[in-house]
Amino acid sequence: MSEEYLWDGSGAPDAEVERLEKLLGRFRATAAEFKFPAASMAATSPLATRSRRTEWLRIAAAAVLLLGSIWLLRALTGRAEWTIAGLEGSPRIDGKLAERNQGWKIGQSLETDETSRVQLRVDGLGEFEVGPNASLLLLQATATQQQIRLVRGTIRAAVTAPPYVFLVRTPGAYAMDMGCAYTLQVTDAGLSILHVTMGWVDLQHGFRQSLVPAGAAAESRPAIGPGAPYFEDSSERFQAALETVNFDVERAQARADALTVLLAEARTRDAFTLLNLFGRVDAEDRGRLYDRLAVLLPPPASVTRQNAVDGDDMSAWWDKLGLGHVKKGSKGPPHVEE
């Protein structure tokens, strides 16, 4: 046979290889593009969009208009159904064995045991994977608002709906999707941990809020809410100290000691976490935060130590982090009632 023809198509064609290529070509990959859920164009980063040529901009604008119209139509008609796109083991909906392509309706529970997992698709707005030993409840399912309660277990989400359409309630916080991918776990004790892999997630509970970007994680606790987020490559000592600062609310001295460790362990990249802590510590500790942060990331002229101690707005310092901005949606965060 012709070695070169098999290798790179050069040289004299090998008749049998050529015949097989022709026969087997019918099985070739046909999908030219990745099928992002329908609203994905709205989630495209402005940075990426800037790099496209005018022609692409025109096409993208037309696509956004079209998809926006579809989304608006869905919003008006209120349709956005959850469907089981795949499963393993024996997951149950309202106690009955679930099947592929079955819908998951408002008010129904979804549970997996230790050997089960489920993939869910939501009418072009997102994909979810539910891991083993999970329990969820579907609370709302319209094109403009999707809400589930994650009682326990782990979900993975890849959402391309506009910001604030998807909301996951956990015992410690509401995780509001802002066009992203993330993993969210709730333990049997009600503690939750969020790992963001793409985009941003807005965690809220009462007056506490944490905006969590890709590469970062944040824990939440019942009755306390979300803690300050941290980058997952920060040191173990940093993360352990942060846990105390975030959640050991009744032991002031333990928190102050932990803050000392945290400040010593903080890298330049951890300035992100330190900035998040200004709203979570007292005036004296805000001064310590300012001093360390000023070394890691020099403050803008408009932000003084006194501003920090007084609890003033730190947004000018935030801009220096270079993390970019959260996508602006057509709607703000939904009002959430327990």
Place this chain on the structure above:
Amino acid sequence: MPADHLMGDFSQDAQLVEAARGGDHAAFGELYGRYARMVHGVLLAHVPYAEVDDLVQDVFLVALSHLGSLREPRAFAGWLLAIARNRANDFHRRPRAAQEFQGWVVSNDPDEQEARAALAAIHSLPEAYRETLSMRLVEGMTGPEIAARTGMTPASVRVNLHRGMKQLRAKLGKSANHE
């Protein structure tokens, strides 16, 4: 496509991965464009044709949702290959997989029958051969392109193609003799 042209692609992959992590869907779409054939070819070497398109989509969805956990963006291709193989293994762990594997509709078209027989013969080869042959004969990738995309050495790809094709000829010859 010449191999040396593709060798520099891993650094471009890294740039695309970083952009995709920041929410740039176009960058992820470009990664899909680069690797969809490779993933399709690998999956087709393990699972029924009817399942492959859905699994390709699954593989890229998994990649999309786990992009932040990829420590070395230049290793995207190898990481994606591992996801594809894991997905194929997952498929076979499902109880119904064996039935679906045999669930193809019988066709009266001789070319169709021959094509399916050839694919079945590829499925019966050792893993390294079947993946490489699937990429070469089904997806139309050249040896240098397979090496560049998968990270295998060109020598390994060449050996896999040569030995795999030899075994495939033998199997197809046997089945032809039985008819």
